[in-house]
Amino acid sequence: MNWLIAILQTLLFVALAPLLAGWLKCCKCFLQNRKAPSVLQPYRDLLKLVNKQPVVSEQASWLFLKAPYIIFSATVLAATVVPLIAVDLPTSASADVIVMVGFFAFARFFLALAGLDVGTAFGGMGSSREMTISSLAEPAMLMAVFTLTMTASTTNLSFAISHVLEQGLVLRPSFVFALFALILVAVAETGRIPVDNPTTHLELTMIHEAMILEYSGRHLALIEWASQLKLMLYGVLIANIFFPWGIAQTFSLHDLGVGLLAIMGKLAVLAIILGIAETMVAKMRLFRVQEYLGFAYLLGLLGMLSHIILEAAR
Amino acid sequence: MNIESQDFYTQIILSMAALVGLTSFLMLGQGRLLRLIFVFAVQGLLLTLTTALAAYSLDNPHLYISAVLTLALKVIFIPWMLRREVLKMNLHRDVEALGNQTAMMLGGASLMVFSYYVLHPIVQTTSPVMLNALAVSLSVVLLGMLLMISHKQAIAHVVGFMSIENGLFFAAIVATKGMPMVVELGIAFDVLVAAVLFGIFFFHIRTSIDSLDVDLLNKLNEVDK
Numbered sequence: 001m002n003w004l005i006a007i008l009q010t011l012l013f014v015a016l017a018p019l020l021a022g023w024l025k026c027c028k029c030f031l032q033n034r035k036a037p038s039v040l041q042p043y044r045d046l047l048k049l050v051n052k053q054p055v056v057s058e059q060a061s062w063l064f065l066k067a068p069y070i071i072f073s074a075t076v077l078a079a080t081v082v083p084l085i086a087v088d089l090p091t092s093a094s095a096d097v098i099v100m101v102g103f104f105a106f107a108r109f110f111l112a113l114a115g116l117d118v119g120t121a122f123g124g125m126g127s128s129r130e131m132t133i134s135s136l137a138e139p140a141m142l143m144a145v146f147t148l149t150m151t152a153s154t155t156n157l158s159f160a161i162s163h164v165l166e167q168g169l170v171l172r173p174s175f176v177f178a179l180f181a182l183i184l185v186a187v188a189e190t191g192r193i194p195v196d197n198p199t200t201h202l203e204l205t206m207i208h209e210a211m212i213l214e215y216s217g218r219h220l221a222l223i224e225w226a227s228q229l230k231l232m233l234y235g236v237l238i239a240n241i242f243f244p245w246g247i248a249q250t251f252s253l254h255d256l257g258v259g260l261l262a263i264m265g266k267l268a269v270l271a272i273i274l275g276i277a278e279t280m281v282a283k284m285r286l287f288r289v290q291e292y293l294g295f296a297y298l299l300g301l302l303g304m305l306s307h308i309i310l311e312a313a314r
Numbered sequence: 315m316n317i318e319s320q321d322f323y324t325q326i327i328l329s330m331a332a333l334v335g336l337t338s339f340l341m342l343g344q345g346r347l348l349r350l351i352f353v354f355a356v357q358g359l360l361l362t363l364t365t366a367l368a369a370y371s372l373d374n375p376h377l378y379i380s381a382v383l384t385l386a387l388k389v390i391f392i393p394w395m396l397r398r399e400v401l402k403m404n405l406h407r408d409v410e411a412l413g414n415q416t417a418m419m420l421g422g423a424s425l426m427v428f429s430y431y432v433l434h435p436i437v438q439t440t441s442p443v444m445l446n447a448l449a450v451s452l453s454v455v456l457l458g459m460l461l462m463i464s465h466k467q468a469i470a471h472v473v474g475f476m477s478i479e480n481g482l483f484f485a486a487i488v489a490t491k492g493m494p495m496v497v498e499l500g501i502a503f504d505v506l507v508a509a510v511l512f513g514i515f516f517f518h519i520r521t522s523i524d525s526l527d528v529d530l531l532n533k534l535n536e537v538d539k
Contacts, residue, residue: 171325173332306332310446
């Protein structure tokens with residue numbers, strides 16, 4: 001029964017990810033006075049790409065063909081670790097947050113290799129940029145997550161969320177810092193605006209798009225879906241760690257329904273905030289990204305310090 | 315005594331303490347003078363709010379007066395005065411090149427750890443949880459000193475000096491049940507006088523070396539090197 005719900009939750013994750021991307025696009029269009037496409041447009045795009053014949057360069061090796069499947073499945077596996085509508089599931093009990101970061105690193109490794117594989121100038125440039133950013137973002141992310149795990153004394157996400165739920169509403173200085181650090185890292189890791197622009201194909205500025213420029217057809221669909229999934233994953237992580245109220249603690253139908261509605265509401269609000277931020281902020285120069293991520297790291301570090309200094313039990 | 319078992323006022327005051335620490339870090343990494351002054355004003359505002367909250371939760375009405383004094387001096391008057399100086403001397407477009415910012419930030423973080431280490435024995439032996447924030451106030455003092463070392467502009471030095479005073483004031487709020495009124499008024503007056511005196515100093519430095527970059531003061535050497 002538990003495994004069934006865990007599998008259903010992962011499927012729900014995969015199914016809802018394009019919806020979040022569509023809703024985010026709607027918010028941005030509304031803010032920028034444009035006519036928004038339907039919320040379901042990402043699904044149609046994915047369907048269109050799947051039906052198209054992929055075109056692959058003659059020089060591409062087996063890696064280029066396999067990479068989309070590896071990236072997609074690694075991201076789906078990462079999604080199993082994060083509690084979406086219910087805590088205490090067997091999948092999230094068997095793996096902790098460090099495993100999740102590991103899955104992300106795994107997917108990114110293959111994405112970077114695939115970018116290098118075809119030998120175009122853009123692919124290599126994108127890969128090198130992506131690795132630079134991720135090497136700076138990962139420590140900041142871990143620092144923010146460790147702040148949480150020090151409070152809950154576990155690295156397991158579902159236990160940590162249960163711990164936060166048990167304590168009720170407590171204003172913790174360390175959580176304030178960890179929240180902001182995690183938001184900054186999430187923006188950098190999912191390639192949103194101040195760091196990378198997901199809609200651009202201008203050669204000087206693109207990072208993620210440069211790596212996947214050679215992909216087409218179902219390969220492109222899988223990679224796009226994986227990046228939508230990653231955006232949703234970070235959103236769920238932020239929403240459920242810091243505002244876990246509403247998540248199902250038992251497996252009754254009523255609780256699961258409330259959990260689903262709660263997480264959809266929280267993600268919708270997060271997407272609106274992200275849309276406003278992306279509309280207001282201009283994209284950074286690439287060489288300023290390290291300052292930005294350094295600040296995220298500093299916030300994570302301060303969160304940890306304020307946990308030790310201000311919240312210490314005596 | 316965990317933070318969960320505290321009332322909301324204490325939780326909010328501790329969060330404010332953390333934010334005051336954050337503003338000190340923000341000042342440390344800020345190369346533009348106007349933004350530096352703005353962050354300084356934000357720090358003053360956080361101090362004001364903390365003082366008012368402490369006054370409310372400790373039921374200590376005369377802390378309201380010091381909150382009002384802080385608001386008037388550190389949020390409004392001094393930032394306004396410094397801002398006027400910056401605009402008058404046309405420094406608001408300059409971006410100060412800060413040497414090795416990352417090392418400075420890490421140095422700041424280690425200063426915070428150091429102040430926690432120093433104050434740990436004192437905090438261990440006392441009961442009020444608000445004393446936890448004492449380590450933050452000491453690190454605000456030390457970070458103010460680091461700010462004065464790392465920046466070259468005389469105005470940044472003044473901001474650093476004032477934030478040292480902020481740290482001491484914060485320590486006084488969390489460690490005592492309010493200082494005597496005479497002492498508080500005296501300190502407020504001192505800060506006011508210091509601000510006015512710094513204005514005069516700016517004028518003199520500027521007329522003698524035609525800049526507010528204090529590194530240029532090394533040129534005023536009797537012996538030619």
